[in-house]
Amino acid sequence: MTLETACGKIILFGEHAVVYGRPALAVPLAQLRARAFIQARAAPGIIIHARDVGRTIELHDAPADDALALIARLTLDRLGAHADLEIVVESDIPLASGFGSGAAISTAIVRALAAYFGKALPPAEISALVYETERMYHGTPSGIDNTVIAYEQAIRFVRRKPLGDEEITPFHIARPFTLAIAHTGIASPTKITVGDVRRAWENDPARFEKIFDAIGALVEHAQAALAHGENEELGELMTRNQRALETLGVSSREIETLLDAGLRAGAGGGKLSGGGRGGNVIFYVELENVENIKRALLDAGAASVSVTQVGAVRL
């Protein structure tokens, strides 16, 4: 049996604007993982069991728009490999919640197939394969999710056309900091919010380009603060990024209720993370306030709250 995993992700700054060529900062979320198990199968063909959603797919008759089948086919082609296999996927990462669940599941499958056939694929190749499935989930993804998950490190990402020319730079976090992550409990497919922003941008490009520029400037500011250990600036920058996301139309009442509750309980700042309209809200918090903030978020209706250290050395 071969087992490989992949992490979830959190976008710290710059979602949505990143689709339009502005920079964004994302970090891996190592404690939430997708897993793919592979073993030889006695029956002919390849079967994929997606445990969490109770689906079973036979590769030979899976529809062309099935993302799990697509990533398995693309990876087998890339490896030049054939075998009768059973692939089981499962994931701790809530679906459609801004944590990169789709990209993580695909990455785990690519890694497990490569490991099964004794081949090493570099992160750039894994990321390029997973990008193809992201297109199925998102329509016009920037590529940030597959990149941060395939590299599993803090990444500054700038989309460039043509594809393959994007800027992928690890960014420096001088001083670790703590994030509280509140889940709204609302699944919100990224494809929908990305599509809505695109239509709004098409109707009023000048206005939206200005908002994207403002978000890009916040990202630059945040990257400099992170590099110099000026963490006290991060909360305020997050809240300003959130206000810009609100003007893009990707926030929601539930997100803003959680945001208000977190800020009132002492968080330094916060914002939605990922596609928005649901999913998760991240907060910059000081450790001594964590318990208070957690309680306030749960009281305000968060489905769950987790706490993570960003930039800490992993042992």
Ligand code: MEV
């Ligand atoms: C989704 O995690 C991030 C978005 O910026 C979409 C994308 O970059 O593809 C909303």
